[in-house]
Amino acid sequence: MEGRHKTYVNQYTSNPLALNKNQEAEERDRKRYLSHKFSITGCGEFKWLGSTFGNRTIMQQTVRSTLLQLHSQLPAIFMHPNWAGSMRKSWIQAVNQSVSPADLGRVLSILVACIRPVVFSSVWHESLGHIRLQRQTALEREERKKVDKKEKKDKELEEEMHRLHTVHYTKGLKHQIWKHKGEEFRLHGQWGWLWLSATRLLRRLDARKCGLRAGAWRIITCSQ
The missing domain is CATH 1.10.246 (Serum Albumin; Chain A, Domain 1)
Structure with missing residues (x-):
């Protein structure tokens, strides 16, 4: 019994019967995945001579x-x-x-x-050959799935915020121009054309001196 602690052997790595069903399935999937890229069979083991x-x-x-x-x-x-x-x-x-x-x-x-x-x-x-092998555990995969799900949800919310609202006409449109490419602005009122004239002079007026704010007597005509 003396000195047996120095020859400890981990049964979970040496004895395949020590694993449960889930661990056996994970080990089988791991070997099947790695066998497509690396030689993990007994005949493919690499040994140093010396x-x-x-x-x-x-x-x-x-x-x-x-x-x-x-x-x-x-x-x-x-x-x-x-x-x-x-x-x-x-x-x-x-x-x-x-x-x-x-x-x-x-x-x-x-x-x-x-x-x-x-x-x-x-x-x-x-x-061109592998120089690094990155190990990913099941817990890391679950965390990655949660992050991807959150990013997808945030992206859907952002698209929902920027979604265009269709303009509803009471009598409907009398033409089908909006179906052509580049004419969608006729339906939802956005992304339209903006014409800028180089000869038009823009004169800015004070809003307090225009319309009803300037006084009703300026726009109402009294008739006898």
């Missing part, structure tokens, strides 16, 4: 061994026609002579360029 901790020399040797192992798993039919000749030998020699991250990146780019496009998934060419 230690992932250590000094610079150990890390370089691990990367070189992994690159050689990766290229050995690819059949020759999936490679460039010239790969089986001198290209493969020169590439292996370049991998063994790589001493810097730039050299390792260069040989990896050569390997990717020599692989036939049929080997890659469509998402590789559409997105």
